[in-house]
Amino acid sequence: MDTWRERGRLALTLLAIAGLLIAQPALARSIGFEQLGGGEPIRLGGLDREAVLNFGIPRDEAIVSATLDLQLAMSPALLPQLSHVNARLNGRFVGTVTAEDPRREPQISRSLPIDPRLFGDYNQLALEFVGHYTERCQSPSHSSLWVQISPDSRLELATEQLDIRQGLSALPVPFFDPRDNRPLVLPFVFGASPSPAVLTTAAMVSGWFGQQAGYRGARFPVVVGTQPDRHAVLLVTNDTMPEDWGLEPVDAPTVSVMSGPDDARLKRLVLQGADEEQLRTAVHGLLYGKDLLTGQSAVIDAIQPPQARPMNDVPAWVATDRPIRLGDLVDRPELLQVRGYRPDPITLNARIPPDLYTGFYEGVDMDLRYRYTRPSAVNDSRLSVFVNDRFVQSLALAPDPKAEDSSRIRLPLLDRDRSQARDALRLPAFQLGIDNRLQFAFSHDFQQGEECASAPVEDVYAGIDPDSTIDLTGFPRHAPMPDLALFANAGYPFTRYPDLSQTTVVLPDYYGAVEMEVMLGLIGRLSALSGLAGARVSVTTQSALDQPSTDLLMIGSAPQWLSLENDAALGAQSPLLLSGAQRQLQAAADRASGVRTTVRAEGDLGVLVGFESPFADQQSVVAVAGNSEQGLRSAFDALTQPRLINGVRYGVTLIAGEQVRPINTGTSYTLGTLTWWQRIWLYFAGHPLLMTVLAVIAGLMLAALAFWMLRGVAAARTRS
Structure with a gap:
């Protein structure tokens, strides 16, 4: 009897689950390879035969069905009966892609079904290339051994949402x-x-x-x-x-x-x-x-929030008070290690403080230590160092176990000379930006001996020592303002205080859902850029604003302070004013002369405006606004969409749909501190003609002084 009752309960449970699945259709989800770090085509060859893509599945989603859609191209010299691409998910075999004749099928599209049980929370999709251009012994470095996987390849998933009760x-x-x-x-x-x-x-x-x-x-x-x-x-x-x-x-x-x-x-x-x-x-x-x-x-019975963070104590920025270990720039130490003859570069993301001024220095010193599988003989194995895709230096990987496996590299900032020195190599210039990529590309040379003499070593490893350091100490802080590029890419100047303790958000007196959504989105973005939740931000309205001593983030669709009829301090200071269809622009250099441009136009317009606060020195105002709700959304999109954000700069940026138009309104103030001699150097660097004239005058004065002194010496000798 108990057995029949248990079977009955099980049947009812299965029927309930089946009914739930029928009532709730599976959700479609598509994961493109470009989302998994494969924005560029993945190229595999005879020495580097495998690529691994990582992705996760949310805890409240279960995979119902999955398909791997691969789009690739194979070398036409490959033998179709011996060449293919294997796909594995979390180490388990998924399927094989072959081509009947690569010469007749240059673009190959295949769909491989995947067992949903192979998926976990974190997943690795491995693609392995097996290629042959001859049935006899072949060179693994031969140029005919290649396959290229398109970034348009994707994982098509059908998911079912789960009830998480934790x-x-x-x-x-x-x-x-x-x-x-x-x-x-x-x-x-x-x-x-x-x-x-x-x-x-x-x-x-x-x-x-x-x-x-x-x-x-x-x-x-x-x-x-x-x-x-x-x-x-x-x-x-x-x-x-x-x-x-x-x-x-x-x-x-x-x-x-x-x-x-x-x-x-x-x-x-x-x-x-x-x-x-x-x-x-x-x-x-x-x-x-x-x-x-x-x-x-x-x-919550009681809680004591932490003290406000001091200025420039930003977790997401590289520290400038001490050398920084490269191991601190990655989440896991294994990200500093690669495998293969020509693996993908080890890439470290370093967010430099946006107001770090590098004009007084030749470069940034980096103490680099690395390990690698040593070649059996002297060859072209080397480590190449890049910063933001620009070449810095190449280091030979020596076969001698006693050879040096560390080097001190200077990352150049100014284009001076191209002479090479072991400890401070000066190469074609680059400028450190806000978000920087340090790339270390290991390349192990494979030298083919006699035919079929030996097979290549399968496990070739290389890695960067986590104790390697980069030194940004001694650089001053200086930023010409306004500069909306610093705001768009680093949240500057608001993120100087990562908890946003010196940020006041100002909304129109009558704000709606769009203004609130943009405000919440901007605070979320500023927190992502600083690496700390903006828990000390304050929100107010324009009528309640009372000459604050903080940085102001103004948000609104056609807010009152942007009106042409508004003569308040903020409206008088802003270089851009709106009033319905009217738009008025006045650069800082034109304000004294009264020159201004006023036009009337229809359509949605988003605006980003930056200027100095009229209420306090060394404080800034950034406005994210629009002449309509859609215009405000466009302004927010320009700060969050990669395809638009590069166009945001200067003191004013106008956004009309997908068009981003920056307008240079000039530099009206600066943030940061410089010593007196640095200010003099910076001033003359911006006025080279004046510096030349003063240098000529100084030379003439020194020549005159020397002539007068020598003439006096000659006269004294004549009298004696």
Whole structure:
């Protein structure tokens, strides 16, 4: 009897699961190779036969079915019966791609089904090339051995969303999952139109999620009064809590995870307080006490936020007060090691402080240490060093075990001479930017001996020692302003204080969902750029602004301060003014003479404007605005889309659809500190003609002084 009951329960369970799967169709997801770091075609050859692509699957998604769609081209000299490409997922064989005749099929497209059970949280897709151009012994370095895999290749997945019930201990999952490399889209939900104080707490939460999203980017759509059909963050107080949301009033700051009202698989991160002050405490509990949160709900009794971070103490920037280990620039030490004869370069991302001024120095010193499988004889094996894809130096990989495996390299900043020295090599110039790529390309030479004499060594390794250092000490801080490129790429000047303690966000008096969404998105981006959640930001409205001594981030669609009729301090200082269809531009150099340009035009226009704050010295104002809601969205897109961000620079940038037009309004102020002699050097560097004239005058004066002194000496000799 018990056996029949157990079978009955099992049958009912299976029927329930089957009904759920039928009711909830699988979601389609496509992962292109360009998203997995394969933006360029992947080329495999006889010596470097394998490429590995890494990707993750969110914890709340299960793979129902999967297909690998490969697009590739093979060398026409290959023998089709012996040449192919093998695909493996997490070490398990997936399938093989062959070509009947590479000469007749230059472009090959194949689809390989993948068993869903092979997927895990973190996955490695390996593509191995097996090629033969002859049935006899062949040289693995022969030019006929190649296959090129297109970046248009992709993984097509069908996924089913799961019900994650781990509660607070799993945070930030499922709202943000580090396994997912897609941009984060996380709605923020309010019971009623939020006040500036509630928006300040919401900005702190968006900074927390934005900092974790990092390179992926993040958007935070704003919803008022209803709940979306996806994971979301709810910020409510007792007096702004809709009755139909199923929430109970609270008398203490509370953080909880709940299921959605219509679908238990959709989760809600609920930040709740009896009033706005308790809501702020609940947010502090999430930001600073997450590791203590367990279960489905937690009450924050008390919490003491950390002290404000000092200026320039930015986690995401390379430190300038000490040499930095290269091992500190990677998440895992194994990323500093490669395998193969010509592997992909070891790439380190170094975010340099945007106001670091390098004009007084010839270069940056780097103490480089490295290891490699030593060649059996002297050959062309070498290590090439690049910075931002520009060649710096090439180091020979010697076969002698006693040979030096370290070198001191100078990364040049100015194009002086091209003489070569062992410790300080000066090569064609490059300028260190904000986001820099240090690339170390190992190339092991393979010398073919007599035919069929020997096979190549399969396991050839090389690596950069984590204790290698790069030294940025001694460089001054100086930035000519306004410069919207620094804001777009580094969040400067707001990220000088990584917790945004010196940032005030100013919204129009009547702000809507678009203004709030852009504000949350910008705070998330600033937090990603600084590496720290902007938990000390403040949000206010224009009418409540009272001559602050902080940097101002102005956000709005046709905000009042941009109006042509506005004579307030901000409007008088801004180089760009809007009034309906009218646009007025006045550069800093033209302000004294009264020269200005006014036009009337239709259409949506997004604007980015930077200028010095009229309220305090060494403080800045950046406006992200538009003449309409769509114009404001375009301005935000220009700061977050790679295809648009390179066009953002100078003091004014106009965005009309996909067109980004920067306008140079001149330099009106500077940030940072220089010594007196550095200021003199910098001034004359910008005025070479004046420096030449002064040098000629100084030379004539010295010549006259020398003539007068020598004439006096001659007269004295004559008298004696």
